[in-house]
Amino acid sequence: MSTILVVAEQRGGSMKKTAHEALSQARRMADASGGRVVAVIAGSGIKGLAPEAARFGADHVYLADHSDLADYSTEGYTLVAQRAFQMSAADLVLMGASAMGKDMAPRLAARLKLAYLPDVVELTGSGALVSAVRPMYAGKVRVSVQPTDGTRAFVTLRPNVFRPLPVEGRTATTEAVDTAGLSIRARVVDTRAEAAGRVELTEADVIVSGGRGIKGPESFAMIQELADAFGGALGASRAVVDAGWIDHSHQVGQTGKTVSPGLYVACGISGAIQHLAGMSSSKIIVAINKDGEAPIFKVADIGLVGDLFDIIPKLTAEVKRIRAS
Amino acid sequence: MKILVCVKQVPATDSRIKPAADGITIDPAGLEYVINPYDEIAVEEALRIKEKLGGEVVAVGIGGARAEEGLRTCLALGCDRARILKDDSRLATDAQSVATLLAAIIRAESPDLVLMGKQAVDDDQMAVPSMVAELLDWPQATVVVKLEIAPDGKTATAEREIEGAVEVLALQLPAVISSQKGLNEPRYASLKGIMAAKKKAVEPVDASTLGLADSLALVRTTAVSPPPPRPEGRRLDGDADSQVRELVRLLHEDYKVI
Ligand SMILES: Cc1cc2nc3c(=O)[nH]c(=O)nc-3n(C[C@H](O)[C@H](O)[C@H](O)COP(=O)(O)OP(=O)(O)OC[C@H]3O[C@@H](n4cnc5c(N)ncnc54)[C@H](O)[C@@H]3O)c2cc1C
Ligand SMILES: Nc1ncnc2c1ncn2[C@@H]1O[C@H](COP(=O)(O)O)[C@@H](O)[C@H]1O
Numbered sequence: 001m002s003t004i005l006v007v008a009e010q011r012g013g014s015m016k017k018t019a020h021e022a023l024s025q026a027r028r029m030a031d032a033s034g035g036r037v038v039a040v041i042a043g044s045g046i047k048g049l050a051p052e053a054a055r056f057g058a059d060h061v062y063l064a065d066h067s068d069l070a071d072y073s074t075e076g077y078t079l080v081a082q083r084a085f086q087m088s089a090a091d092l093v094l095m096g097a098s099a100m101g102k103d104m105a106p107r108l109a110a111r112l113k114l115a116y117l118p119d120v121v122e123l124t125g126s127g128a129l130v131s132a133v134r135p136m137y138a139g140k141v142r143v144s145v146q147p148t149d150g151t152r153a154f155v156t157l158r159p160n161v162f163r164p165l166p167v168e169g170r171t172a173t174t175e176a177v178d179t180a181g182l183s184i185r186a187r188v189v190d191t192r193a194e195a196a197g198r199v200e201l202t203e204a205d206v207i208v209s210g211g212r213g214i215k216g217p218e219s220f221a222m223i224q225e226l227a228d229a230f231g232g233a234l235g236a237s238r239a240v241v242d243a244g245w246i247d248h249s250h251q252v253g254q255t256g257k258t259v260s261p262g263l264y265v266a267c268g269i270s271g272a273i274q275h276l277a278g279m280s281s282s283k284i285i286v287a288i289n290k291d292g293e294a295p296i297f298k299v300a301d302i303g304l305v306g307d308l309f310d311i312i313p314k315l316t317a318e319v320k321r322i323r324a325s
Numbered sequence: 326m327k328i329l330v331c332v333k334q335v336p337a338t339d340s341r342i343k344p345a346a347d348g349i350t351i352d353p354a355g356l357e358y359v360i361n362p363y364d365e366i367a368v369e370e371a372l373r374i375k376e377k378l379g380g381e382v383v384a385v386g387i388g389g390a391r392a393e394e395g396l397r398t399c400l401a402l403g404c405d406r407a408r409i410l411k412d413d414s415r416l417a418t419d420a421q422s423v424a425t426l427l428a429a430i431i432r433a434e435s436p437d438l439v440l441m442g443k444q445a446v447d448d449d450q451m452a453v454p455s456m457v458a459e460l461l462d463w464p465q466a467t468v469v470v471k472l473e474i475a476p477d478g479k480t481a482t483a484e485r486e487i488e489g490a491v492e493v494l495a496l497q498l499p500a501v502i503s504s505q506k507g508l509n510e511p512r513y514a515s516l517k518g519i520m521a522a523k524k525k526a527v528e529p530v531d532a533s534t535l536g537l538a539d540s541l542a543l544v545r546t547t548a549v550s551p552p553p554p555r556p557e558g559r560r561l562d563g564d565a566d567s568q569v570r571e572l573v574r575l576l577h578e579d580y581k582v583i
Contacts, residue, residue, distance in 0.1 A: 103468070104455070111459050115419075118451060131547070140552070148545050186495070194490060202488060254338045284576075302558060302561060311568060318569050323583060
């Protein structure tokens with residue numbers, strides 16, 4: 001029987017959506033081939049997360065609970081995941097391609113000599129025989145990849161692509177992972193959160209982005225209001241990041257973030273190839289631009305040619321109205 | 326302090342990328358290559374640390390003739406030495422094999438700090454820095470937007486970007502650091518630098534001295550394809566009021582996203 005190990009990310013005691021996505025994908029693959037799903041959770045005071053892992057698909061949960069694991073560290077969390085891999089004799093490892101996944105998964109893959117298949121958008125196969133599709137060149141092409149013969153794979157899943165599917169009443173057994181011998185040479189001493197309560201770009205279901213067409217930094221208040229009306233996150237083109245209107249953490253594109261929300265609204269963004277690269281895998285794209293020839297309209301599902309200063313306040317009011325009703 | 330920076334050549338970000346006729350590689354026709362944008366940031370950071378604390382900066386790349394061009398630019402920018410591993414026997418075809426070769430070169434050079442880009446914008450793997458750190462058994466800080474090296478060169482403070490927050494790490498050196506945009510603004514090569522670089526050579530690394538023979542790759546590419554086409558879009562006409570009404574109706578009733 002094949003075993004899929006999911007490295008289930010938590011931060012501050014809450015399990016991340018990317019962990020739900022990975023657990024449910026593992027469940028689907030295990031159900032298709034008669035395998036089992038095991039999860040590993042590292043942290044401090046995290047035992048209560050085991051039932052949540054079970055709901056999303058785990059049969060068995062390895063828990064590493066230690067005060068030294070309260071904050072994420074590459075070395076601490078990698079060691080725990082390595083131990084769970086060895087305890088479970090897994091054929092395949094899955095994790096979300098989050099900041100944490102992108103930092104620790106390649107380290108663990110190198111340690112265990114696993115084929116590293118990062119940021120995939122399609123995953124098929126069973127046991128160690130998997131095949132994955134991942135975007136390259138920021139989505140300008142896709143590549144199909146497989147482990148070489150006899151190699152097991154560590155796959156990270158692009159956020160927002162694989163569907164999380166909780167099933168009430170599902171339960172899992174648990175087991176403690178030995179936390180002795182943690183040696184952490186790079187340690188978190190502080191975490192500075194951005195404005196609290198704001199949705200993060202790569203996790204958002206809706207993104208509203210502003211470009212040079214918004215004319216000045218003060219207009220980001222208007223863009224933020226529309227994003228808030230949708231319950232979404234704020235994005236930006238590089239032009240306005242370079243102009244200093246907004247922080248780089250909001251930049252979407254080849255040298256910013258790659259996003260795949262359910263809805264992407266581009267306001268006053270021309271649609272340069274580097275911007276399109278970061279957002280063209282969004283499910284629905286809306287473009288608001290006064291230039292009907294702007295390249296953004298080539299990828300837009302719905303295009304509004306017009307002045308964004310007219311359209312956006314009206315749109316914000318209308319979205320608020322619908323969502324309130 | 327001795328600093329080693331890893332530098333890769335990638336197609337310019339405004340390139341149109343198409344699958345080649347063989348179906349498993351990229352069509353190289355018409356592509357213009359540049360230093361990976363994040364590696365430019367890594368080189369700049371290395372030069373700034375050297376300017377502050379003294380020492381030496383060595384740039385290293387794996388690749389063909391193109392990699393040599395990038396390394397030449399590194400010399401013009403102020404790197405003291407540059408080394409290239411010409412990968413003629415194609416040992417390095419995936420992140421794991423690149424990391425293994427880089428780690429072997431780094432062991433031989435034994436620097437106090439290794440800087441890389443957070444990601445090469447061709448394969449977009451974001452893998453090599455963490456893998457090299459593992460193979461060397463060094464600590465790591467990836468996606469770093471601020472870096473402070475202690476004057477004694479033994480420890481560092483690094484700020485790294487995560488979802489919606491910045492993590493501040495205290496770490497021991499030697500370590501591998503990967504750079505994110507925002508760490509610094511890279512300089513341009515000066516005419517003086519370009520002239521000085523002409524007198525310097527990009528030193529070859531003899532692959533046979535690294536003690537690695539067979540292909541190290543663990544990942545095989547089976548196809549390269551264009552992204553799935555997006556469905557034909559539609560334009561909404563009329564004044565702003567009717568455009569907005571129709572848009573919200575579509576999002577609510579047809580697409581069900583609100
Ligand atoms: C190495 C490299 C990497 C890059 N990486 C990225 C990246 O990651 N992300 C990124 O976004 N860019 C990136 N770029 C930059 C990219 O090439 C473009 O310059 C940038 O995306 C343009 O930003 P923009 O669309 O906001 O501005 P512009 O191209 O100036 O477009 C502004 C748009 O606003 C419209 N507009 C103006 N006024 C109004 C109005 N009142 N109402 C409605 N519409 C209006 C205009 O018609 C125009 O289409 C990169 C470039 C390089 C060289
Ligand atoms: N062939 C290479 N030669 C030198 N450095 C490389 C090479 N491939 C990757 N790197 C380094 O590793 C970083 C991350 O690359 P990647 O993991 O491929 O996204 C790059 O920004 C470079 O600093």
